[in-house]
Ligand code: OXD
């Protein structure tokens with residue numbers, strides 16, 4: 122297919138406009154076929170953009186390295202460009218759209234000379250579902266095309282549907298340019314339904330369907346169209362009778378979101394016959410259906426997961442998912458054409474090539490005496506979610522799944538108990554708004570320092586955070602039966618600093634209580650912060666943990682909460698005038714309940 126064959130007038134004109142700006146040698150319209158994938162891979166092997174991995178051991182797998190300065194999302198170079206600065210709010214970087222188009226336009230100008238511009242039609246959500254949104258990404262990167270083929274429904278069928286309905290689409294323009302960090306810009310134009318990303322090749326900055334469209338632009342659309350775009354996993358927990366409770370859960374990074382989405386029931390609960398169904402591991406789009414309850418889809422089609430720390434113990438389902446047809450980015454390349462990463466499976470290889478392509482041996486140190494890691498800390502795998510052994514059979518359902526519970530979580534050594542339930546939707550919104558996590562080694566900054574990250578959306582909300590909370594409150598009021606809201610903390614420690622709760626598959630014991638609460642099958646103990654389980658309602662079968670420790674994990678300590686409330690208040694004040702009165706009210710009431 123060529124540009125002249127495109128029947129959608131607006132689309133054709135926009136591609137022409139971008140091509141006039143970027144000046145590519147060729148325009149190629151992707152059809153999403155396997156033949157196309159093979160051709161593109163072949164070309165990328167020739168230029169070195171991709172390396173073919175050992176096809177006997179890892180069929181369909183390829184390897185990619187990003188530039189050394191381009192290994193993670195760059196929040197400080199990410200902007201929301203609305204006419205009115207207030208719309209973007211105090212938590213986002215803002216740029217005037219005119220200025221943004223001008224600045225980035227100058228960088229895009231002629232930047233694709235000698236390159237091909239790929240036209241990537243993609244659908245976030247099942248093609249044609251009332252939830253779904255169409256995007257067209259123009260990019261000069263084969264790596265982007267191949268990732269988008271995994272992460273989204275991509276190709277001819279999407280384009281045909283768009284033309285048939287003469288539908289709207291998000292205009293996504295990406296250019297590698299010179300991969301110059303000083304000229305890197307990730308720009309969102311919610312009022313124009315457009316995204317421009319230039320001078321990066323890192324997934325989170327360039328797979329524009331993911332964080333840029335499915336969260337930043339979609340959250341803005343959701344506010345206007347009465348739905349929600351959230352940074353949440355979706356999972357179903359099936360009990361032995363076959364009844365499935367669906368849960369959506371938001372966690373900041375490094376809290377085990379992908380692990381939870383596909384957990385394997387622990388040994389002690391095996392006899393109960395639970396099964397876990399993975400719907401999504403990162404993003405949920407949620408809508409109120411005609412039955413007055415909240416339904417959700419995973420708009421994505423693949424997983425873009427962090428490799429280090431993923432192994433057969435922490436996440437056996439993820440390991441099974443990435444055995445074939447996977448793109449590995451910035452991990453260690455072994456001499457036999459397979460890959461490895463720190464805290465992965467298998468023994469430490471005796472040599473290989475690190476994520477920068479340098480010969481590597483374990484124990485090597487840099488000039489500062491720091492151990493050189495084989496894989497970058499944020500190295501990734503991109504794999505089709507359909508390959509996950511626990512994948513739901515509802516991935517293509519146009520109505521998604523009904524959500525019974527929403528869980529918020531963070532990494533807190535103290536303060537937050539293992540689990541508590543909010544008293545109401547509004548109280549739950551307050552719980553989400555005050556979400557926070559302590560920094561780990563995975564993030565830059567002081568270890569242990571608290572970072573507030575409401576609903577895990579701080580870097581991803583496409584508009585003002587106070588207005589976002591208002592939207593949550595409004596959505597709750599529209600629902601006949603809103604999901605129950607919970608907060609969990611798998612990371613509470615004892616006096617010695619050891620984790621009280623074993624985490625991983627054992628988390629199902631907590632989910633069991635959550636499910637039982639949703640089905641009104643179990644009571645709870647009321648505390649100032651919310652309802653917590655009675656000790657006897659957490660099934661501890663075959664778990665090597667004392668009742669005393671469970672008690673510690675569930676305790677609510679007033680002195681910790683005094684400090685917590687102060688810190689919440691400081692954060693809410695930073696959001697400013699748009700902060701809804703209902704959240705302040707909940708804050709006040711919590712204070713009262715604690716007797717402060
Ligand atoms: C991600 C993230 O990559 O949240 O999913 O950063």
Ligand code: MN
Pocket residue numbers: 352403
């Ligand atoms: Mn994420």
